[in-house]
Amino acid sequence: MRRKFPWVLWHIWKARNSFVFEKTRQSLDSLVELAQDETDEWFIANGPVHKINDLSQRIDPQYHKWRQPTLPFIKCNIGCSWAIANKNCGVAWIARDHRGNTVLHGRRSYSKVNSQLEAELLSLLWATENMSSLRFSHVIFEVSSRMIVDIFGSVNFFRGDDTLVQNIQANLEQFAA
Template sequence: MDYLFWRLPKEPDLRYFSWLLWFIWKNRNGKIYKNQTWDPFDLLWNAQIESVMWAESQTKDSPNTGSSQNVDHLITGDISRCYVDGAWRAQDSCTRQGWVYKAGGSTDTLMGAMSIRKSLSPLHAECEALIWAMECVKTLRISEVVFATDCSQLVKMVSTPTE
């Protein structure tokens, strides 16, 4: 393994080696748990594509193709953040919500989690989680905080409320 990871020649054809290992592992899990298999050539092709896409995404001048942007690097260390998430699954009878608050310029962290009656949709679950996190932060008398979520639909909905 030492040779495979550290002494690997710096040839362009071998730069996707770790991706190949990843796809082999995913194929193994698919075979064991879902009785699915991939063609070896598809495995190799996917590893190459993922390697190129990852390398392109790591360049600083690559354009952002998504509708939302990661603004963590724009927020200074003195700003408090609250990360919010809602979990919704069709087969479950409840929705799970959680938030993590990190005080700016400090190592203080607060968090909350709860399970409530099932929401109408995943977007409703995310929205309810945001509202609950806002209520909790307000109860803690915290007035300046940046809320963050992984739901691009919620970000769009909150950013452009006229739609």
């Protein structure tokens, strides 16, 4: 009943207007039934999507367990979330030491982000900029995005003219290998 409450109110309001302006009546049972049908349709249409469209986005299970970095490194885990509807994304990073203790963390949002790939690249760019400005020189960057791993993790490194990728590459060169 709680889920369909807005639809019940809406149909009561519509029935009231029909009675006032058209002199027609609707039964309470039909109002509740209409509200239930529309509630079900709305939750089906707007429910969570569990389908993974691109198999390359699946992450290999062996990478799911976090591992501590060795001294003198810190590990910077990076994540992002992109909303296609409003083209906004939120990005975050957390830096941990060799004991797994949080050293620092950061988060921010971006607007007018056109794709999931752009969101992932912005998250990595922002994390590398932060680690550099905080004067960390021994950093392991860890992402869960298969797209980013494919771009930066291969021997045949992406050599395109993408400014984001070039800026990230320049930032990464500042850190010890």
